[in-house]
Amino acid sequence: MGLLDGKVAIVTGASRGIGAEIARRFAAEGAAVAVTARTAEPGTSQFAGTIAETVQQIGAAGGTAIAIPANLARPADRERVVAQTAAELGQPGILVNNAAVTYFTRVEEFTAKQYALMFSVQVEAPFQLATLVLPGMRERGEGWILNISSIAARHPAIPPGPFAGRGGTVYGMCKAAIERFSTGLAAEVYPDNIAVNALSPTKVVPTPGTVFHHLTTEGAANSEPPSVMAEAALMLCHRPPQSLTGRVTYSQELLAELAVPIPRA
Numbered sequence: 086m087g088l089l090d091g092k093v094a095i096v097t098g099a100s101r102g103i104g105a106e107i108a109r110r111f112a113a114e115g116a117a118v119a120v121t122a123r124t125a126e127p128g129t130s131q132f133a134g135t136i137a138e139t140v141q142q143i144g145a146a147g148g149t150a151i152a153i154p155a156n157l158a159r160p161a162d163r164e165r166v167v168a169q170t171a172a173e174l175g176q177p178g179i180l181v182n183n184a185a186v187t188y189f190t191r192v193e194e195f196t197a198k199q200y201a202l203m204f205s206v207q208v209e210a211p212f213q214l215a216t217l218v219l220p221g222m223r224e225r226g227e228g229w230i231l232n233i234s235s236i237a238a239r240h241p242a243i244p245p246g247p248f249a250g251r252g253g254t255v256y257g258m259c260k261a262a263i264e265r266f267s268t269g270l271a272a273e274v275y276p277d278n279i280a281v282n283a284l285s286p287t288k289v290v291p292t293p294g295t296v297f298h299h300l301t302t303e304g305a306a307n308s309e310p311p312s313v314m315a316e317a318a319l320m321l322c323h324r325p326p327q328s329l330t331g332r333v334t335y336s337q338e339l340l341a342e343l344a345v346p347i348p349r350a
Contacts, residue, residue: 087115088323093175095166095218097157097210098184100124101134103233103290106311107181107318108139112148114319119170119177122184125154149174157184157210158202167217176221179322182211182263183233189252200255207259208266215270219279228279229322232267233314234333235260235285260285264333271331280326286314287337312348313337320345 094111098104100122112118120136120143136152143150153169155162170177186206188199211232222228238260241249264283271281288309317336320343321329332339340347 087113088319089179090115092116092179092323093119093170093177094179094181094322095119095121095170095177095214096181096183097121097155097166097214098233099139100136101139103286103311103314104181104183105134105139105142106315107183108150109143109146109148110312110315110319111179111181111322112143112150113146114323115148116179117149117174118143118151119153119166119174120150121153121155121157121166123154123156125152157214158186158205160213163210163213164217167214171221176225177218178222178225178227179229179231180214180218181231181233181318181322182214184210185233185259187256189256191252192254194252195255203255203259204262208262211263212266215281219274219277222274222279223277226278227326228274228277229326230267230270230279230281231318231321232263232281232283233285233318234264234267234283236287236335238264238285238333268331268333275327275330278326280321280324280330282321282330282332282334284314284317284321284339285333285335287335290314309336310348310350312350313340316340316345316348 094116096108099108099120108118108120120139122136124135140150140152151173153166155166237253237257267281267283290311313336317339
């Protein structure tokens with residue numbers, strides 16, 4: 086018996102990195118997982134990893150998953166993800182908003198298109214996806230929504246540290262917005278027995294994106310493996326919803342609080 090037996094989960098941005106690891110972990114606990122991202126097949130992204138590969142890995146381990154290619158900057162694609170999940174797997178009871186498009190560019194150099202795209206994928210998409218899954222969660226009397234955030238949501242120190250000039254202001258704005266959305270929605274849907282939380286890595290996770298942006302390197306001492314985030318995500322997506330909701334929390338701190346061993350690989 087898995088912790089998520091009988092549940093249906095949507096995990097966005099699950100072609101690689103944290104999203105793929107969460108999708109695999111949830112499937113290992115019995116969830117049927119809708120894996121969605123833009124990268125459906127090899128050769129269509131500068132980064133390794135596709136939703137087809139994530140689904141294949143889940144299937145090889147005995148789990149259930151489907152791949153749904155989607156560009157979450159498009160409202161119609163968000164609607165299709167939820168509709169296709171419901172049609173093929175059942176009404177989703179878990180939503181993990183992990184997808185991101187990120188530019189590390191100083192404010193005065195940001196283009197309007199880059200700014201709009203980041204907010205569309207990282208703020209507007211989680212908002213709309215939540216509104217699309219909430220009716221089904223209310224009908225069943227329970228649900229879990231998890232928004233993946235970042236330590237970048239914290240305000241920078243003044244005088245600034247060495248990383249302040251690297252262009253993370255808009256990224257931090259997006260993550261701060263998703264954290265406030267999480268706590269606000271958690272308060273609104275608390276009577277419906279639906280949990281909403283925001284989760285960040287305690288340390289930078291080496292993923293194709295973070296390595297590309299020179300935020301960390303593979304095996305760096307100041308990093309954590311994606312399995313830590315996946316374990317923390319699992320803790321936030323199976324407990325009685327009203328017992329753990331409205332939190333803006335960090336992976337290793339949460340696992341320590343719940344006395345769950347921290348994965349080392």
